[in-house]
Amino acid sequence: MELAQDKINLIEKLIKTNRKFINNEDLYEDFFNETCKRSLPIISTITSDSTLEVYLKKVATTSILNVLKDSGRLRRTHDSYVNTREVPIETTSEPYSNVYSEMKVEYEPIDFDNGPEDIAIKNEALTFIVNSIQKIDEEEPEKRYYELYNLRYKEGRTQAEIAEELELSQSEVSKRLFKLMQKIKSSLND
Secondary structure (H helix, E strand, O other): OOHHHHHHHHHHHHHHHHHHHOOOOOHHHHHHHHHHHHHHHHOOOOOOHHHHHHHHHHHHHHHHHHHHHHHEEEEEOOOOOOEEEOOOOOOOOOOOHHHHHOOOOOOOOOOOOOHHHHHEEEEHHHHHHHHHHHHHHHHHHHHHHHHHHHHHHHOOHHHHHHHHHOOOHHHHHHHHHHHHHHHHHHHHHH
């Protein structure tokens, strides 16, 4: 799959405006290739230009950090990343202190399942679903679809509990939930 020129231009702009790009211009091709590699599988599924830009900005930032770490120009500290070209020299009260030999190094585990790309996509999907439910509810307010959705999926109530609260039969709750899911699926395909 090849990227359209507008997407290539957007990726280039996002890389060049990233603050980590400054003084690392020689790694531009690596930044670009890593960003493309990470975004290519998902980029065609995003239809909103603003969502695409947010998504690509997160991917570009992650890609730049990875390239800088791999090239030895950046290292992770407990709180942030430190440029290895500008490592601050800490002074101690005693010369040649062995304070560093006593330090314990801890690494934070990386959660690959919830990277910036995944989070952006999940947020876009959830926003779309909630907006769809609100629209469906406005079209048929007597069906109380939004209230059904909240009770079932946000509060985790059973169909029997929902039926009791809304004074409906359990079969009616089941039918409405099924119909709601069909309508959401239909709006996803539009």
